[in-house]
Amino acid sequence: MRIAFMGTPEFAVASLAEVIASGHEVVAVYSQPPRPKGRGQKLTPSPVHAFAETMGLPVFTPESMKAAEAIETFRSLDVDAACVVAYGQILKTEVLEAPRLGCFNLHGSLLPRWRGAAPIQRAIMAGDDHTGVQIMRMSEGLDEGAILLSERMDIRPDDTAASLGERMSHIGASLWPRALAAIERGAVEGTPQTGEPTYAKKITPAEARIDWSRPAAEIDAHIRGLSPFPGAWFEAPSAEGPVRIKSLMSRVADGVGAAGEVLDDQLTVACGDGAVRLVTVQRPGKAAQPAEEMLRGFPIAAGVKLG
Incomplete structure (x- = not known):
């Protein structure tokens, strides 16, 4: 044909x-x-x-x-x-x-x-x-x-x-x-x-932001569904002001805390129900990298509240 x-x-x-x-x-x-x-x-x-x-x-x-x-x-x-x-x-x-x-x-x-x-x-x-x-x-x-x-x-x-x-x-x-x-x-x-x-429906930029009040399983699915593009994102505090960071891979983890609270030194974050560990992340202007690598140059301590 x-x-x-x-x-x-x-x-x-x-x-x-x-x-x-x-x-x-x-x-x-x-x-x-x-x-x-x-x-x-x-x-x-x-x-x-x-x-x-x-x-x-x-x-x-x-x-x-x-x-x-x-x-x-x-x-x-x-x-x-x-x-x-x-x-x-x-x-x-x-x-x-x-x-x-x-x-x-x-x-x-x-x-x-x-x-x-x-x-x-x-x-x-x-x-x-x-x-x-x-x-x-x-x-x-x-x-x-x-x-x-x-x-x-x-x-x-x-x-x-x-x-x-x-x-x-x-x-x-x-x-x-x-x-x-x-x-x-x-x-x-x-x-x-x-x-x-x-x-x-087509993915809109507005829905890419992570809502930490949702259950961990939903946030994990949200992150994986938007990876690699446009990439689910959150804001982390810094001396220069909030920094928008993408999360490109995650997994449901154990942990309890206020929604958006960092629970440990491995970027485990409390959700509305349960917690997720952010496995792969990406800072503005940087390549995607394992969370532990990013934390060495951009530390986010336990107790910090993510936006």
């Missing part, structure tokens, strides 16, 4: 590699436009864009797939199907109907739970013990299409959004060859979603 692939982050690269390896002709790759990155704010192509170029594939980076010119260009490709993985743009009906056999999306949850932009983070933050990856036929509604293939996965107690996303990307990618073979044969209609939907 003639395939268009649409994706942007590292999560989607494994899927593009599998689609290429499946023997179909990838005639175009769509990705978000290059964005400023790093200290020099140099325009940098997305991971999918960069990988596609190394494979010699033509790459399209329209600012908006809603623009008439972008839609017409997509139609002119005359593709049989489109494979979409974390592309980052809403596709209008004209785009969804352009491929002969349809557009298909790899989603990181067991739908209809966690429809939307941040299913991996939301599943961890909610304390879910399992999730999955699914390929669905795309429709106008947000992640409402029929399911073609599905793979269930456990969420481990030490999973972060990064570690769970890495597993998902490879397991999800492995579904594409089977899905494309079935699509080509016309042998799959898909199974309609059932059950009450939940929505994985």
